[in-house]
Amino acid sequence: xxxxxxxxxxxxxxxxxxxxxxxxxxxxxxxxxxxxxxxxxxxxxxxxxxxxxxxxxxxxxxxxxxxxxxxxxxxxxxxxxxxxxxxxxxxxxxxxxxxxxxxxxxxxxxxxxxxxxxxxxxxxxxxxxxxxxxxxxxxxxxxxxxxxxxxxxxxxxxxxxxxxxxxxxxxxxxxxxxxxxxxxxxxxxxxxxxxxxxxxxxxxxxxxxxxxxxxxxxxxxxxxxxxxxxxxxxxxxxxxxxxxxxxxxxxxxxxxxxxxxxxxxxxxxxxxxxxxxxxxxxxxxxxxxxxxxxxxxxxxxxxxxxxxxxxxxxxxxxxxxxxxxxxxxxxxxxxxxxxxxxxxxxxxxxxxxxxxxxxxxxxxxxxxx
Amino acid sequence: xxxxxxxxxxxxxxxxxxxxxxxxxxxxxxxxxxxxxxxxxxxxxxxxxxxxxxxxxxxxxxxxxxxxxxxxxxxxxxxxxxxxxxxxxxxxxxxxxxxxxxxxxxxxxxxxxxxxxxxxxxxxxxxxxxxxxxxxxxxxxxxxxxxxxxxxxxxxxxxxxxxxxxxxxxxxxxxxxxxxxxxxxxxxxxxxxxxxxxxxxxxxxxxxxxxxxxxxxxxxxxxxxxxxxxxxxxxxxxxxxxxxxxxxxxxxxxxxxxxxxxxxxxxxxxxxxxxxxxxxxxxxxxxxxxxxxxxxxxxxxxxxxxxxxxxxxxxxxxxxxxxxxxxxxxxxxxxxxxxxxxxxxxxxxxxxxxxxxxxxxxxxxxxxx
Numbered sequence: 001x002x003x004x005x006x007x008x009x010x011x012x013x014x015x016x017x018x019x020x021x022x023x024x025x026x027x028x029x030x031x032x033x034x035x036x037x038x039x040x041x042x043x044x045x046x047x048x049x050x051x052x053x054x055x056x057x058x059x060x061x062x063x064x065x066x067x068x069x070x071x072x073x074x075x076x077x078x079x080x081x082x083x084x085x086x087x088x089x090x091x092x093x094x095x096x097x098x099x100x101x102x103x104x105x106x107x108x109x110x111x112x113x114x115x116x117x118x119x120x121x122x123x124x125x126x127x128x129x130x131x132x133x134x135x136x137x138x139x140x141x142x143x144x145x146x147x148x149x150x151x152x153x154x155x156x157x158x159x160x161x162x163x164x165x166x167x168x169x170x171x172x173x174x175x176x177x178x179x180x181x182x183x184x185x186x187x188x189x190x191x192x193x194x195x196x197x198x199x200x201x202x203x204x205x206x207x208x209x210x211x212x213x214x215x216x217x218x219x220x221x222x223x224x225x226x227x228x229x230x231x232x233x234x235x236x237x238x239x240x241x242x243x244x245x246x247x248x249x250x251x252x253x254x255x256x257x258x259x260x261x262x263x264x265x266x267x268x269x270x271x272x273x274x275x276x277x278x279x280x281x282x283x284x285x286x287x288x289x290x291x292x293x294x295x296x297x298x299x300x301x302x303x304x305x306x307x308x309x310x311x312x313x314x315x316x317x318x319x320x321x322x323x324x325x326x327x328x329x330x331x332x333x334x335x336x337x338x339x340x341x342x343x344x345x346x347x348x349x350x351x352x353x354x355x356x357x358x359x360x361x362x363x364x365x366x367x368x369x
Numbered sequence: 370x371x372x373x374x375x376x377x378x379x380x381x382x383x384x385x386x387x388x389x390x391x392x393x394x395x396x397x398x399x400x401x402x403x404x405x406x407x408x409x410x411x412x413x414x415x416x417x418x419x420x421x422x423x424x425x426x427x428x429x430x431x432x433x434x435x436x437x438x439x440x441x442x443x444x445x446x447x448x449x450x451x452x453x454x455x456x457x458x459x460x461x462x463x464x465x466x467x468x469x470x471x472x473x474x475x476x477x478x479x480x481x482x483x484x485x486x487x488x489x490x491x492x493x494x495x496x497x498x499x500x501x502x503x504x505x506x507x508x509x510x511x512x513x514x515x516x517x518x519x520x521x522x523x524x525x526x527x528x529x530x531x532x533x534x535x536x537x538x539x540x541x542x543x544x545x546x547x548x549x550x551x552x553x554x555x556x557x558x559x560x561x562x563x564x565x566x567x568x569x570x571x572x573x574x575x576x577x578x579x580x581x582x583x584x585x586x587x588x589x590x591x592x593x594x595x596x597x598x599x600x601x602x603x604x605x606x607x608x609x610x611x612x613x614x615x616x617x618x619x620x621x622x623x624x625x626x627x628x629x630x631x632x633x634x635x636x637x638x639x640x641x642x643x644x645x646x647x648x649x650x651x652x653x654x655x656x657x658x659x660x661x662x663x664x665x666x667x668x669x670x671x672x673x674x675x676x677x678x679x680x681x682x683x684x685x686x687x688x689x690x691x692x693x694x695x696x697x698x699x700x701x702x703x704x705x706x707x708x709x710x711x712x713x714x715x716x717x718x719x720x721x722x723x724x725x726x727x728x729x730x731x732x733x734x735x736x737x738x
Contacts, residue, residue, distance in 0.1 A: 032707075168553065175707055235545065236548075236549030252495065263495060
């Protein structure tokens, strides 16, 4: 059983991973067409969805999504839904990992074959995703304690940089009245999506309850503003759109004096490698549990255990193979489109999830009555 | 757990295979390019003359037996030039420590955007490089070998960054800043000018104002100092004046320049500069002791003369039509009519008036009264 603070860590993990890979790029692409309005709109939507989800999942203490679905729906429907949700959630780690391999070969070591880097990542992620939920949460806690202060320090360095152009930021702010669009709102709400991990981790929470919603709101506003304005201030209102990974280019423009390494990017890379891996581990774990649940494999109990173990390996192997294949096939444009499709589908999927949970709560109440 | 252990051991054994698999080159097989120079070719107008300054790694920087050498290559593109240089050396070229791009004056007056794009695009080039205009040519500047240099090729970076000398005549800019300004609407790029007169001394005392991608005007050293006063905070410099035929010099301690664009009356737009300087009296020819009243008189005279000098500089910049201080971006950032604001600004800037108010405060007269 774990305490409620781990829910905030799950949220924080998604919020920090947000600062880099695809969300800033989508926001910055739309910086002249309503990105700011989308951010403003996304905050109430995201908080509302998260809050509703929390209220609903509280009705099922100690149960994960597989148990909930199986108890209220025919087996085949819940099976299909769970496998789809599992694959969808796993898909975000495909984008994270493939992008991160791309980043590694772009910024850190162009000489090393990307497949070797990917192999290393996959081994770590696949082996760790098999651990039990509690160990993963403890690992997540440690990584966050190490990385979040460094991220805060780097953000502060960016905004206090004398070369940071506040006029460029103001120029973008004057574009705030443009209408938001679905794609950008979907990207901006991704930051709140960490709560979805609760569909599996709810099993181990003890009397799950969320207080201090305001803290989540403040952190999310800060994260979204940093993710869009850090790049705009350093790379320019017009120039920020020209970079493939705006966050990395921004940090590459930072210099730390009086330190062993001169370029901030190396520190940033290590920090985000840790976060991407933990993020993928969490997503794989959730995806794997949902898929196993979808096939009706129970958590423990003697004989079924070894069958489940075997199945687990096959799922993880499939996950690894998909990622390997993806990184073979896609280039950066397809990857960007994939990210957009994922974000859009995910946004709709969240509402569906809420609707399904509403249905489950309704069925449960009727059963009791 | 047992499973996991077995896997990890297996993995560790295999990781040795990975290491030998990649084509990573050791440090003694690398040749570090520390600066690049670009000149116009004299023979062929379509070709450029690229100069690469390379450092040969040596053991201890304290001994000071630094070695560097130049390779010059004429070619149509820089990518081609690098491949051609590669066949002239025995080691792998490494651009990870390349920190200077010198644009020969003749080249910089044409169009630098091609090379600037290359430096940002290429993955192993930093965004923290120091771009500069070189007079008489990039090759001559890179050839200069100052006797104070301890590490091969780093004299020029120490001067262009804030690490080494802190001269008020050196305008500091980074590669990311340059490319940002080249794209930004309403802010024009600037670059410091590096001159070499004898083959031992590098002289950086002027700033080149650019029209997006080519150098248009080079300011005089005095104007450069005033430009730096406007562009950045806490410039430490001296200012001199003559009072009753006697020389007076102050040393600035804190400086701060702010401006506001006032558009109350159409057709009579003004840019109001407000500059505050705290200074210390450093040199005084007149042997009589100063009193409070005399100090005020000195302050007033400094304020008046500096106001006039700054106004002259701003008007000179205005006549060239360039906007190195980013007035246009500020105008865009404070006006919400995004479609028309830049046209308005373009119409307004040529006839805008400058009101400059400089307030010099001498907070101490040094050890003597």
